[in-house]
Amino acid sequence: MSKEIVTLDEFIIRRQSDFDELTGLLRDIGVAAKIINREVNKAGLVNILGIEGGANTSGDTVQKLDMYANDKIIECLKKSGECAAVASEELDSFVEIPPVLGKKAGYVVVMDPLDGSSNIDVNVSVGTIFGIYRRLDPQKPITMADFLQKGTALVAAGYVIYGTSTILVYTTGNGVNGFTLDPGIGEFCLSHKNMRIPKSGQYYSVNQGYYLKFDVEMRRYIDHCSDMNYGLRYIGSMVSDIHRILFQGGIFLYPNTRKYPKGKLRLLYECNPLAFVVEQAGGKAVTMRSNRIMAVQPEELHQKATIAIGSPETVAEMEAFLDKYVFKSY
Ligand code: AHM
Secondary structure (H helix, E strand, O other): OOOOOOEHHHHHHHOHHHHOOOHHHHHHHHHHHHHHHHHHHOHHHHHHHOOOOOEOOOOOEOOOHHHHHHHHHHHHHHHHOOEEEEEEOOOOOOEEOOOOOOOOOOEEEEEEEEEOHHHHHHOOOEEEEEEEEEOOOOOOOOOHHHOOOOHHHEEEEEEEEEOOOEEEEEEOOOOEEEEEEEOOOOEEEEEEOOOOOOOOOOEEEOOHHHHHHOOHHHHHHHHHHHHOOOEEOOOOOHHHHHHHHHHHOOEEEEOOOOOOOOOOEEHHHHHHHHHHHHHHOOOEEEOOOOOEHHHOOOOOOOOEEOEEEEOHHHHHHHHHHHHHHOHHHO
16 A cells, blocks of 8 residues: 655645744745755756856856855745745845735744755755744834844744755654655655654764864763764764764764864854754754753854754763863863
8 A cells, every 4th residue: 555645735734733824934945945956966067057156158157056045045935925034144144025915924034055065066965954933023123133032932943955865854843754855746745754863872973073173071072982882973064964863863063173162053043943853853952061052042143052962862971971071160
């Protein structure tokens, strides 16, 4: 007996009650993901179609893929009229979306349109990360405060991986579901229902090349992972690393380094949305100071954060390990 295919659109309609008034907005993101996917898949042809930043065979300028993704998502978000403004890792400040007649634009979106984009040239998976907040007051103009909300205020978040297959994973705070793009019918189909992260895992994911740039306690923790025979896996594309950990368990780390004293990854665009997904799958996400990522009060749009995220017991074990070294000295 063949299994019933449930497309993303059908799923959104069936679970309408989970979505408040953002059904159209999530569908806009799904449409943008399909368009970006098409473009990412063509990336290997840049030498034929024209180098990014240079001119193509028709003489038009070829846009860099991360800016292309940025513009495409914003363009798609104009369709439903549910999104009032967007803040993106690619832009200095937020942009407002023109209102659609008769629609209440009750939400703002934060996004990293193409995370890990330096991997594109070598055919390694990249992704889109997004988070959705309710506006503080839809009757008032949008201000920075609409974006500087804690992760705990997120109403939905997710990511898309453009990889061997293209997968969209998201949560509206009621579990995590994943949809794989069926290129034959051009639809995201429910493929991973109610995803749960393993309680613990034997993999750690960190840029070990920075070992000597980490604080001593982090170096000791990495030694501990090695002592415990944990496997090291690091793609260098956060979405892909987190996606793997959601299935296999373990921990992803981006600690402070000498080069990035506050961490490299962005609180609003990367850490909070992925923390929401991982927590909803039963996992844990904290800073190197053991603060819950989603409870950190953002002070600016492009704020950076350190992060340890993954299986709940593995992250808790790391916190206990670091606690022996670091927290006593603060
Ligand atoms: P980007 O915003 O320049 O794409 O950087 C984000 C990426 C993450 O996807 C990844 O986890 C990290 O940078 C890798 O950084 P590093 O090369 O320092 O290990």
